[in-house]
Amino acid sequence: MSAEDVMPLPADIGTAAEELVGDYESVAKAISGTQVAGFQSESVPGWIGDSADAYTDSIRTLGEHTRNLAESFAPALNAIRDWASAIATAITTTVPDLWAEYDTAQATYESAIADIDAERSRRGGTDDPMTPSEESSRKNTALTTRDDAQAEIVRRYTTAMETLDGEAETAAAAIMSTQSSIIGTASPTSRTEIGAALFNDIPLVDGQAEWEYAQQIAPEAASILKSIPPTPSQVDEFLTKYGDLCDNPFFAQALSELVPPAQLTQFMLSAENYRGQLVNADGNLDTAYDETLNKLQSAIGSVVVLSTGGINADPAMQGVSDAYSAHRPAS
Structure with missing residues (x-):
């Protein structure tokens, strides 16, 4: 199997993540731009009386809610960006580098086998021919060296993918934490x-x-x-x-x-x-x-x-x- 088959690229979520971040930013910007978000006065011109005071207090509290709401998206946005950046690095650098190492291990093995075959041919008409036992031993050594090298490369790939899973979990937790900070943990939907x-x-x-x-x-x-x-x-x-x-x-x-x-x-x-x-x-x-x-x-x-x-x-x-x-x- 090729290196690409053994170590496939992670799904490219860059565009989707960018769109999600854009959606959150649009919502936060829209909330920040509301009139109530900008209201921090002690009173509303022309409003007087107890009812006016009650409504003014409500508007002021609602304004605080909206400002906090707009700011609460930041941790989720940062986590999504970090996740998308980690995915991008894996796609453009980490995994291709591992492919190259994997292919190098294969090429080194094939070169070693070719050298053994060439040496066997050279020694075929001499007083020191290569015995089947020697040939088998040296080829097995080359094979083991390749397998060990590629197994170590695959382990590093697995670790890299697990790290990406951790980034995804961090992003999901940040999104859930943002939701909980706004509407609690009961998960209302309507x-x-x-x-x-x-x-x-x-x-x-x-x-x-x-x-x-x-x-x-x-x-x-x-x-x-x-x-x-x-x-x-x-x-x-x-x-x-x-x-x-x-x-x-x-x-x-x-x-x-x-x-x-x-x-x-x-x-x-x-x-x-x-x-x-x-x-x-x-x-x-x-x-x-x-x-x-x-x-x-x-x-x-x-x-x-x-x-x-x-x-x-x-x-x-x-x-x-x-x-x-x-x-x-x-x-």
């Missing part, structure tokens, strides 16, 4: 979900983002709650997907607009019919499902309380409660 995570410390802005997200996910939750009587799997599905969200006033309000309290109660009471009735795979009473019903009661209760003007006193929900108070979606 625009509304990202908005809810990004603006969670700006009540006036976060309120709108939280409300849009709640309106987006409430219909699917409502479709489960309208399944009366529900199956145990539907109860599990509702709690798995939406149980924690029932403590969120935005979600509670959005859900209550689709499912009235009477229907919520009916869903819960219908689910209660399974209490103490289900058995697990071992034939024993499924106490885990009974605990699920207790959680369902708590979740439905939270929805009813929050959607009718109650508040969540949990300190962990203070930010969401503040955002809800600032937004107060109309029911």
Whole structure:
């Protein structure tokens, strides 16, 4: 096999990396160029009163967010550039140099074999002919020398490729770290979900983002709650997907607009019919499902309380409660 077959070039990601860096830079530039990113004043001319102060504070905080957001791309961009540069060096220098060494080892071997053959011919008509044993030994030595040299070259190639893998992992980690620094580690995917995570410390802005997200996910939750009587799997599905969200006033309000309290109660009471009735795979009473019903009661209760003007006193929900108070979606 040729050196190129044994040690192929890594995929050339230069163009793709350049495009990715360009995309990030365009986004960062666009963010930096927004009016809110440039707003660092204490007030907005012509705005007065408590509401003006609240909105000004929100704009100022949002401006800080946007400036930090634009700057947060830098580590990822540097890591991508380093990765692309390492790939380029491997393609243009590292691997071709290894090819040359590999081919040199092969050429040295072939030259040694040719010399042995020539010497055997010269000594053929003399008193000191080359014996088959000598010929075999010398050729085996040449072969071993070649194989050892090429094996060492291939090991260096493998190390170089592993180093490139490390560069790729570093770039990926930098991108993930950038994402986590902006929207946390929960990996939201939709625009509304990202908005809810990004603006969670700006009540006036976060309120709108939280409300849009709640309106987006409430219909699917409502479709489960309208399944009366529900199956145990539907109860599990509702709690798995939406149980924690029932403590969120935005979600509670959005859900209550689709499912009235009477229907919520009916869903819960219908689910209660399974209490103490289900058995697990071992034939024993499924106490885990009974605990699920207790959680369902708590979740439905939270929805009813929050959607009718109650508040969540949990300190962990203070930010969401503040955002809800600032937004107060109309029911």
